[in-house]
Amino acid sequence: MRQYLARRFFASLFTMFGITILVFAAIRLVPGDQITAQLGTEAGMLSDEQRAAMERYYGLDRPPVEQYFTWLGGVFQGNLGYSIRQGREVLPLILDRFPVTIELSILAILIALLIGIPIGILSALRRNTWIDLVGRVFSMLGLSVPNFLLGTLIIYVLSVYFGILPNSGNYVDLFQDPVLNLQQLIFPAITMGFSFASSVMRMTRSAMLEVLNEGYVRTARAKGLTERAVILRHALRNSLIPVVTLIGVEFGYLLGGAFITEQIFSLPGIGRLAINAITQREYALVQGVALLIVINFILINFIVDMVYGWIDPRISYDS
């Protein structure tokens, strides 16, 4: 186990290092810099001296390799750089926004599981009946309706027919006002959870169908267990492995920021931070957010691997 952990750790470090270089290069290869992002076409009105003064101010006058190593050196000391636009250090800025995205992601996953797993089980148990058909239609809908459409529709219906709109640029956090916080997050979470629920439903359905034909399910039934115990204790647990993988991957994506949903519902999460950082060419902020997303993915994949062992004790990482 220890050997496995060490291997994973070094592989992760290597991945992180590679991705920081990739992001660093990519954002600089995109035309435009902080000066044109700030000034737009007015950047052309600057004299050469004025432009040089601004490049010094933004640290753009130094060679890119030097910029990268200065940044990397900072990272090892917990300093991800400084956002001039926001007038703050990158790390606290990201940490401020992260809880919004975490909460939103957890809610979205919960909603997806609550909808997806029961429908998936029902669909599998009542295969080729009208229940299965409804379930499959639901999953097709979820996969084909894009987030921006669903989000906009929800906002439209809420504001026009109910005269309410909890999200109007006044986000409050969970500890300030839990009720308003939930009101603000539930609709974006439904928006995000809906399409994921479809994937969960499909995955649960196909895994259940497979497991229901296994010998141990037949044995369980033969032992005289109730159908309920057979399904929940024996079949479901074993069909959850692919679902857990799915949750892991999806959670990683969600934590990387729900760019569109956060934008439509004006939630100050990581996704919106990243969009603004990219359009404003805030290099340090883009790099910081990318680093966070990579760390998330690595951690979540690791946790998922550990959870496999818990769900299915036959899986072991000891060599």
Place this chain on the structure above:
Amino acid sequence: MFTKKLFALAILILVLSLGGAALAQDGGNTLILARAVDATGLDPHTQTAFSSLRLLELIYEPLVTLDSDLSLQPGLATAWAFSEDGMTLTMNLREGVKFHDGSDFTAEDVIASFNRLLAEETASAARTNYLSIVSMDAPDDYTVVFNLNTADVPLLAAMASFNAAILSADVIANEDPALVTVGTGPFKLDSWTPEETTLLSANADWWGEGPFVDGIEIRIIPDETSILAALRAGTVDFALLNDPLVATLLIDDQSVVLHRVPSLSYNVLQLRAAIEPLDKLEVRQAISCAVNRQEIVDSAALGEGRIVGPLTMASFALPTDELFCYEQDVERARELMAAAGMSEGFTLPVMLANAEPPVAASIAQVIASQLAEINITVEIEALEFSVYVDRWLVGDFTAAVALNGGRTDPYTMYSRYWQVDARFQPTAGYLDDTLDSLMKAGQVETDFEARYQIFADFQRHLAETSPWVWLYAPYGYTAHLPSVSGWEPSANDSLYYLYNVSINR
């Protein structure tokens, strides 16, 4: 068991979420304003984005301001006069004005502010508008004399820009104005959380009448449809909108008051006459004749725009029927193409910025269908805004759909394009002696009638030589709940007059 608990938790969350219906806004006497784009910074001397100016004009003030008809009004200066030869400009300053930090406003602050604006290291893109100032004197605390190196009539209009806002000399000397926001304006900045919320409180010591609200809370809602929804749900009082496709949804809405004002900015098809075959006068004229401007406004912008010539300000704009080929004339366009030996047509690459303005792609598509009539095949290149700006600045394009900002003075509006050594000459892509000499004459002429004639000739000449094809001026939109009163929108989209607004919930 676990599933049951989870289910119960979910139900609880749903009930909590939907239960509290008391969601309508009650901001007390604070105006809640929503807009899609936030300021990019707080230093009035260096900010150029409209989104920044919309915030800074609530906090800072220039020496002179513009009313809703764009005529000059006293601001921090109460009176002004050019000398006979136009080489000095004397301004009398308002007495009893205090900065937000409590210090007095005097001539020293004016001189420090203009010195900062003119210094190269400040990197102010607006600096070129004030280069005629060689020195400043303060005979007393409330008089400033600007000594100029040439008669510069447009200087006064340039001083009405919030880029020429007056900062405290003390802040300039000891602080960074990008971080320390001390103005004289009707509102004080309490906090700015970029891309989220800006809190302003009323300046009780302001010299004018007002403000009539306790403060303003500016919320950034990145999606304009969501702004519309917030307004309809009553969770915001006041909204700034850009997209005509969104704003027009409010036209018949009784629960919201919509204002629309033709703006000074203009949509234009920029041609680069330096590139073949656009170097042929007849080809450019043919494009101008083949374009149907009204159709562009109707199809791309749902009729939301005013067809304009090169000058958009009411005081100088010529009626468009006095300009070359402003009515579509496809026959004439074909003849012109034939005269240029281009009857077979050619391919014209047209670049545009995605969503800047929101209707850019639609404009390009309508133009493409119109130019197809004279065998010109338009190839549309849609670019991300920064990429577009980079290429626009160096003139790396054949044609471009652009939304360019307007100014209240014709010289200030076009001196960057149509003069020898103008900074945007590569972008403009065309110059002739007539344009250059008309611009030079327009800068120094002090008599309004004579100046009007100069710029009338200037507009006719531009339309006739068609280096660009001017299309229409979009509308600027503001919308508010009926409980908000006293708002008067201005053609330069300024929010300065929010000090007049009151709320009756």
